[in-house]
Amino acid sequence: MPWATVIANVRLPLEIAHTPAPDAQAKAMAALERVGLADVASSYPRELSGGMRMRASIARAIVTNPRMLLMDEPFAALDEFTRFKLNDDLLQLWQANRWTVLFVTHSVREAVFLSERIVVMSPRPGRIANDLTVQLPPTRDANLRLSHAFADESARVSNVLDQAMEHTP
Amino acid sequence: MKKLGHSLLPYVFGLVILAAWEGGVRMGDIPEYILPGPVAVLIALRTNFGELLVGLGVTLQVTVIALLLAAITGAGFAFLMAQSKLAERMLFPYAVILQVTPIVTVAPFIIIWVSNIFGVLLILAWMAAVFPIISNTLFGLKSVDINLRDMFRLYGATKAQTAMRLLIPSTLPHFLSGLRIAGGLSLIGAVVAEMVAGTSGEKSGLASRLLEASYRLELAKALACFALLGLTGLLIFTALDWLSRRLLRHWHESATDASQGGN
Numbered sequence: 001m002p003w004a005t006v007i008a009n010v011r012l013p014l015e016i017a018h019t020p021a022p023d024a025q026a027k028a029m030a031a032l033e034r035v036g037l038a039d040v041a042s043s044y045p046r047e048l049s050g051g052m053r054m055r056a057s058i059a060r061a062i063v064t065n066p067r068m069l070l071m072d073e074p075f076a077a078l079d080e081f082t083r084f085k086l087n088d089d090l091l092q093l094w095q096a097n098r099w100t101v102l103f104v105t106h107s108v109r110e111a112v113f114l115s116e117r118i119v120v121m122s123p124r125p126g127r128i129a130n131d132l133t134v135q136l137p138p139t140r141d142a143n144l145r146l147s148h149a150f151a152d153e154s155a156r157v158s159n160v161l162d163q164a165m166e167h168t169p
Numbered sequence: 170m171k172k173l174g175h176s177l178l179p180y181v182f183g184l185v186i187l188a189a190w191e192g193g194v195r196m197g198d199i200p201e202y203i204l205p206g207p208v209a210v211l212i213a214l215r216t217n218f219g220e221l222l223v224g225l226g227v228t229l230q231v232t233v234i235a236l237l238l239a240a241i242t243g244a245g246f247a248f249l250m251a252q253s254k255l256a257e258r259m260l261f262p263y264a265v266i267l268q269v270t271p272i273v274t275v276a277p278f279i280i281i282w283v284s285n286i287f288g289v290l291l292i293l294a295w296m297a298a299v300f301p302i303i304s305n306t307l308f309g310l311k312s313v314d315i316n317l318r319d320m321f322r323l324y325g326a327t328k329a330q331t332a333m334r335l336l337i338p339s340t341l342p343h344f345l346s347g348l349r350i351a352g353g354l355s356l357i358g359a360v361v362a363e364m365v366a367g368t369s370g371e372k373s374g375l376a377s378r379l380l381e382a383s384y385r386l387e388l389a390k391a392l393a394c395f396a397l398l399g400l401t402g403l404l405i406f407t408a409l410d411w412l413s414r415r416l417l418r419h420w421h422e423s424a425t426d427a428s429q430g431g432n
Contacts, residue, residue, distance in 0.1 A: 001317060001334075001335070001338070001339075002420045002421075003338040003339070003341075003419070003420045003421075004338075004420075012324070012334065013324045015334075016321070016324045016325065016326045016330055016334075017324070017325075044419050044420050045420070046420060
């Protein structure tokens with residue numbers, strides 16, 4: 001919501017659920033601290049960078065302590081460099097908090113980089129074509145993208161995806 | 170320095186035009202009942218100042234109250250139409266009819282039906298002002314971000330919560346843009362209404378003063394009324410523009426420094 005401050009945006013889900021104001025404020029602040037945005041709590045969204053906005057929307061999503069986050073192609077419209085940067089940010093947040101995230105993407109590299117488990121879907125009809133466990137260490141950083149292990153794993157997932165495409169009538 | 174020059178530009182332009190006018194009137198020896206010069210108008214303004222100010226007060230009262238009514242009813246009407254496609258299809262044609270009806274043509278009926286002359290003026294000015302508010306507000310309500318709508322639904326927001334926290338703030342820029350147009354129209358509506366309703370006496374507005382003066386060939390006084398009305402229109406627009414910037418300054422592109430044309 002561009003008309004509200006960052007913290008007011010994060011408070012929204014709680015306020016809709018009628019959480020008492022001081023409580024909502026404290027929880028929203030805690031959520032912002034977890035994504036590293038506590039110092040811009042009273043800024044407006046247009047004053048933030050794209051990455052900060054993404055983190056703010058994650059804060060809004062986690063403020064209700066959900067059991068799972070669904071991210072549906074959040075970075076699809078971005079250029080590759082920005083996408084890498086946001087992937088790195090997301091990975092860091094994930095490593096600090098270990099949420100369960102269901103992340104939908106069309107990018108094999110993004111999927112491999114972020115995931116522990118990848119479910120490949122076939123096109124029309126969208127069925128589960130394969131369910132893979134990513135063979136990469138759980139502790140990762142941006143350098144991973146340059147490693148052989150990452151390239152091998154990306155190739156493996158690409159092959160599985162190709163097979164899924166071929167089997168469609 | 171350059172910036173100061175830019176802000177003075179409209180005044181310089183106005184002064185040049187006025188000087189040319191005064192010069193033309195003097196050199197051509199044009200009598201005051203054909204075309205008075207700006208100096209004569211200024212003198213007429215000063216001698217009749219009290220009377221004209223009272224008139225302006227009456228007209229302004231009609232304008233402002235009609236504008237407020239138009240804002241409330243227009244926004245309400247738009248909100249009603251935004252509830253369903255059906256409601257919009259049912260109601261919008263009437264809003265259009267309301268807009269294309271010249272208030273001069275309906276004035277006689279309103280005068281017959283409503284005995285209170287102030288009420289007549291209000292209704293006519295309201296008719297002139299309400300359409301841009303309905304139209305812009307409706308457009309705003311229909312362009313609310315679909316992702317935000319989904320988010321409100323996801324968190325189980327009630328209709329009232331969605332209205333207060335999503336629809337109203339998100340529609341505000343469009344509503345305000347309608348209001349800025351309606352401000353001028355409301356003034357025009359009030360003036361025309363006074364002219365057709367033929368108000369007279371102590372409590373008549375600026376428009377009746379204008380008519381009166383022109384009947385008596387006191388053109389300088391008539392032009393003084395004219396100038397006052399012009400200034401009032403400018404004042405109303407400036408006030409609404411200020412309000413708009415003030416309400417939107419934190420987030421809307423129209424109210425940020427980037428929209429100032431960068432000079």
